[in-house]
Amino acid sequence: MRTQRTLSATPDARPPSAAARIASVDALRGFSLLGILVVNIAFLASGYRMAGLAEPAFDSPLDWGVRWTVTLLLENKFYLLFSFLFGYSFTLQLDSAARLDRPFVPMFLRRLAGLFLLGLAHAVLLFPGDILTTYAAVGVALLVLRRITPRAAILLAAGLTALLALGFVLLALMAMAGHDMSGTVAGGAAEATRSDAALGSGFWEIVAEHVRKLSSIIMLRVLFQGPAVLAACLVGLAIGKLGALRDLSAHTRTLRRLQWTGFTVGLAGACFYTLAAWNGTVHKFWGEAVDLVTAPLLAAAYGATFLRLLPHVPRLGRALAAPGRMALSNYLAQSLICALIFTGYGLALVDRVSPPVEVVIALGIFTAQVLYSRWWLKGHRYGPVEWLLRYLTYCRRPGA
Template sequence: MDVSAGAIGTTASRAPVGQRLHDIDALRGFALLGILVVNITFMASGYPGNLVTDPAFSSVLDDAARSLSAVFVDMKFYILFSFLFGYSFTLQMQAAERAGAAFTPRMLRRIAGLFIIGALHTVLLYGGDILMTYAVVCLVLLGMRRVHDRTALRVAGVLYGIVLLSLLASGLFVDSSAFLPTRAEALANAETATAAMLGGWGDVIGHHLSGLPLLVLQSTTFQGPTALAMFLLGLVAGRRRLLAGVSGHEPVLRRIQWIGFPVGIAGGVVYALGGGNGEPLAVGVSAATAPLLTAAYVATLLRMMHGQRFGFVRSALAPAGRIALTNYLGQSLLGLLIFSGIGLALAGSVSPVGTTGLALLIYVAQLALSAWWLRHHRHGPAEWALRQVTNGGTAGTGAGGRPRGGITRRT
């Protein structure tokens, strides 16, 4: 961490503010793609949530689509999103300082707003929400914001280590068949869940609420600790301005690629062949190696964005990342309208290949719509609402009519 901080952050003081923020926005925009590819499978069918494969889609192409997602996508983008959340936490601190506002009350309002948005999202749009988990975990981050970098890194390491050890122990010493349904029961539950998706509002909301116990369990045992570990890493990176002043030619970026890609892909292959989410040992291997593949993705994207041939990538991704909350909620809304009985009622009828292709189409459309929106507005709708809550309804202008709060800019 110290090496990469020095290698990447040495020109931070000379980096234009716009470049630094656009890099972060672009990384966040890239993360939206992976989040959608994973989430859309759960929006499209009740089978993934019950850890079984839909017998109707068992062709070679369908198996290949599932395997490619397991190797290259699953867990990797959740980690990136969490890291960027922690990094952006430092930007919120800077925004409060510029606005002359007390940070703690401001952040508590933001956390409350995020939790409310997440609760509405869970009930109305998609039962696999992560925003409520982020809001709760952010309370811990808020309390730890003044700890030394070394302490933050140690806590992050311990938390992630506990997650890995718990998965290892579960795989080696716990008989999962004692508390998990049989395959026949899981298939029946999946069929029932898919039928609920195809119903009206009452059925859909009931389906979302039925998943709350599992959501709470995952948040307390895996997603919450993992998110906090990544938040803390992002906090340290933000303090050190690790993503500031990147030129794309730093040797550390190439080293991250050389290590991250082979180790991360190998871990993804083991995860896919080992049974995926249904096997704790396979999940443990993925959890241990996914951060390396995520880091390799980030290194590759940074090198591309600052190169002459692929510099357009940052301009393409940054608008979507700047209004990531709106896009995240928009993905869930589209999933509801496409797959549930409220809309086109396609749940259970789209193959893994089809859902992947649909995810790519939606993502490309979001890139274009985000760029168009930000040519006319400073914030996305969800970002504007959260900003109002964060600033106590005074997010407009400060003295003299100047914008206050976070940095305002157009892309």
């Protein structure tokens, strides 16, 4: 979540090649942020989506087409891409601390503590689906594993992914054997109705609803999403240690392989997951198992394609790099804006906006963030929340 500037005395101290590499990573982070928003807005806008159901008020072919498209192409892909960048950024922070002879462990622990507090506030006040607290926990694991070799990091990531997929296979088999698995999935229509009523009410009702949801979400994070995030971070750590993003032209063959694999195996798995996501408990567990294995491949294909296209669309790269440089500020702002639109904090339009309109709103929010980020960064080195996190990390006021 860190802005991708190094800790050199001035930005101009970086060599041109490093500056280009940093800009491409920032642009990829901005691209990931857009995908995350398009997925998250459905859960921010509807108690039914948070309960694992389609909104009953929106049942047209267009509504279902948007749901299926977002599930197929975006869901569970972009948070993995963002997690990869978190692991990659970790290696940049290690290198910066070593270059400046700074004690890394206490500095990074302060950073993680700040990230955890921000995530906790975000979860309670705005969106219980917060991922910042997960990044804080995963950051501790990265700290412990910071001396791991790239090969071992890749093997560990693969092992974690395989174990998670096996867990869902076991759940699917148990459900097929007749075991009651209702406790392992989100509640039904009654849960959604209750959530809608709370989210459309006042401040304390909204906060109480978020806190209530956290109990089940924490279990999901610990057992499933946390390890998946760690696996993606470990891949990013390995790539950072190998320096594979420093000269993309030297890795064209690898990027092509990622594209071929991701857009074949990855898309096939995404199709299976999309079909399973709307076909009942047993099928959903099988879909989750397949998606855990194939979603990282599709996410890698997206990243490889984006990085290969970036030199040919420099304006797009510059536009996406701005929100990418202040991704933490923009991630939190997305939840705040959506809360003002969909909850009792503002317009209280919860479950009153169709899926196609949600996507249009998401694109509008992100466009505004691109413009705001470019304006803000003309006069500041860091985004507002990034500035606060750096203050907590280094225990001193960052530069302007």
